[in-house]
Amino acid sequence: MATDSRVIDGFGQVSQTAGTVFRYLLLFATLAGLIALTVLLLFVANDAIQPLTADPGWHLVFLLTLVVPTLSTVGYLLARARAALSVGVAALGLVVVSTMFAGGIAMILVDIIPPITWAGYVLTFAVPTVALLAARRAVDLPLLAWLPVAAVVYYASLLGIPGPLGSVVGLEQTVPSVAALFSSLSVLPADWLLLVVTFTLPVAAAVGSYVRPAGDRVAAAVGVGGVAVASAAALSSSTVGLTPVPATTLATLVVVPTSGYVCRTVLSRPRDRIGLALPAVVVGGSLLGAVLVRAFEFAGPQSWVDWQFLTSAHSRAAIDAGLYPAIGGSILLMVTVALFSFPLGVGAAVYLEEYAPNSRLARLIDVNISNLAGVPSVVYGLLGLGVFVRYFDQPSGTVLVGGATLALLILPIVIISSREALRSVPDDMRRASYGMGATRWQTVKNVVLPRSFSGILTGTILALGRAIGETAPLIMIGAPDVLFSLPTEFSAKVSAMPLQVFAWASLYATPEFYQRAVPAGVVVLVSVLLAMNSVAIVLRNRYQNEQ
Template identity: 70%
Template sequence: MATEDRTIDGFGQVSRTVGTVFRYLLLAATLIGIVALVILLLFVANDAIQPLTADPGWHLTFFATLVVPTLAVGGYLASRNQSAAAVGVGTIGLAVVTTMFAGGLSLIFVDIVDSITWAAAVLTLAVPTAAVVAIARVSNRSPLELLAVAVILYYVSLFGVPGPLRSVVGTGQLLPGVGSVVASIPVLPVDWMLLFATFTLPVAVVVRYYARQLVDDRTATAIVAVGLVAVAIAATAAPTAGITPVPATVLASVVLLPTMTYVTTTALSRPHDRVGLALPGAVFGGSLLGAVAVRTLGYAGPQAWVDWQFLTSAHSRNAIDAGLYPAIGGSILLMLTVAVLSFPLGVGAAIYLEEYAPDNKLTRLIDVNISNLAGVPSVVYGLLGLGVFVRYFGQPSGTVLVGGATLALLILPIVIISSREAIRSVPNELRQASYGMGATRWQTVKNVILPRSFSGVLTGTILALGRAIGETAPLIMIGAPDVLFSLPADLSSKVSAMPLQVFAWSSLYATPEFYQRAVPAGVVVLVSVLLSMNSVAIVLRNKFE
């Protein structure tokens, strides 16, 4: 019976009724939280998109061309073949998320980093990396020896010989760095070709690695080769559609190549689930058909505040002309800086504390402090960044480097804790088996522990970056400007971010139009970016698990 009570020695009275009530209370609390969040997001999205301002015919057209076919196909797949439905949802999610990330990367390559600088940076890092990998494979050197060789090769590649040490050595520059050699070439390919060689091809290597897990090597190579041809065609044909070749190359590389590979490999390796591709066909085909129909019939769409003008314009004192473009670019640069600074330090600290550090009072004290630092308010880290980077090191306030370093300090304890939990979850039997085979501790960490814990490490890092991208207080404390009218040019340039821009609209420019239109639009864009980052974390976790 559900109301049966029993008394267990040493445990007291156990009541099933209490357990049932507690379970439903937890369920109710969860549902209340989810419903409240959904209602809040719906209110914000309604102010930003204003769907009710569209003509009734617009709604009826998209209901007939998009909603009805999508519900019909989705309902059929969910009832008959759930794995096929997962394939369809995965295809849609991949296309949407990669499109958002491709837009951010296009922003970087169009307005911040030119193709020649990018190519020089890639070759500067790729040449010594390839040399270190080759040396590691043909020689049996210790990790410390490989580290010393890597430091020398990266130094030569970055600065040349003798580089910054020429004032100490007393000689001129004997050998230029790789980047200087690339920049000094008198005749270079056009920008999109440089981007194709240094950006598209690495993406193709990663995509081929994924495709090899589903189909054979020859088929995977053929699929990726067709994708590369499609990227080249998109870059050359883009001007006819009013798009310059550089963003077209980025969009095709990040969106077209992975999506086409996923669809093709799924259709070849999972014949019973290929019917799930009808769902993205219904969604994208219905959207295109509806767009053509409403344009032909002359129906007016919603007067959305989130439009192309809002995403590509700078701030303005008039709400109707205000945009989020410099803030989006600033957020992207900040996140790249945070990832570069926090990921190696956080993962390295976690590996040391879990696999190398002795169990003594010092390490226990470090453990307690790391746990406490994870709960410190973000404004304290802003004060820390102001005192250390601006006052002590004399760096300009509010720059990309200072902002990224401050946010990296903010999420570093979170990265360390999540990475330690992921490393700790690896069964100890695997470590003992590796040691029993004669492997060293470093070989065990590299070949056993890190591959097994990589999903947890990556998930924790991405979620920590999601927290950093929404922080406002640390950026205010380090003197980052609320409003910026241009994108940062380098790491020493002033930077703003999406949360700062939304804060400025809701405080400094708190007119009804800004507060009711621009602020919700900025929140929708920020939440969309956060959801995209979280979705990537979920997909990577499920993939590597």
């Protein structure tokens, strides 16, 4: 290398000092921002969780049951089997992230969409879809003839016959919608049973198809086992102090995917099997530690991030304040934003990349999108306020208005990252598809989108992370600072985690709120975002390795 310090006849000596100093200065500068953020996060975590208030015995127990075994497992894997370590970390991450995700879904199923309504929705879309697919097999009609038929069938299923259109001209409702028919049944199965059929079954089927490369029989066992575990969780939920609905949700979203991952790893990568010891040690150590701490009666830390904080609403007293409605609001907003921005963003990216890559319009849209990405978020808030609230005369601060505003905000990011993902699909694959006689739409649907899906998903998750961290647009559209109950429909007022934290710090700026509620809220918000970011990064690494 050129930095070697050597005396060669006729040349002077080259000093290494400047280069070495420069190199370490650069490294320090690279890490400076990360170090600053880590220190700040440690401070805020210390304020929120207060680990020093716990008994020394408590620390000792967890040191022995959790920290020491985990560190030694990691050390062993690091020295002996690096690949196995990444499997272990992935499995552990899967448990953590799926638990957070399941918590959110359980919240929706308990407080926003009860299982009966959910099952009604599923039936509303499943019945006409199955009917239409069967009809298409039986009768051969051109696509243009099918479109109105499909529209009518879905309309009837969703709204009944003749539905709201009929009431305009004064016709009586003769056949109710599928959901109404379903909920009017005199004998309905229990909530958990509905969930197992409409929710666990699809999840188990998806996990089963993921396990399938490792063997058909195992896949079937995982699928059937998943349904059995979810049912068992519902039936035995009262013994652990849960109601059946969250128990079923947790079993469906945590146990089923984790066991699917474990089965596939054990069977298809027998060498890396040992990595699964890591999640086993962590989960087992935590449970053992919890049991021991209870047995010895050691007091844990007086954390502000506790069950009460996560499940109660705002209160004037900082000690009773909680984040529940804001968490629910953030989840609803995220769903709304994803519903708007995913199809629109991917659609725009497909148009720009696949349909009109070199047209003048495409160039105009291209410039326009990169400028939109630089528009400040308050200006998007003004757009929401001026267009959605004032011009379309929507009530201010609702889930719908908030979701639409945030969707417009992240749309440029979704489009840009989706375009990158689409561009990474090799042209040869497109040409092969065209060569087989496929049309443009068939090529997009069967070749381009499936190949670029994980890249698109990564970009969308990162963009959604940005959306749930935004506060300014929500303030501009008039979202309430404080909300005491979960929003239950799209036209209900919504609050969000960052907005609630901002309200605590600005409107209730007392030392109690600064010391308790704000750090606790920050910890919850940042952990959700870090989880989303790491899922996106893992997905991206996967997808770059595939390329």
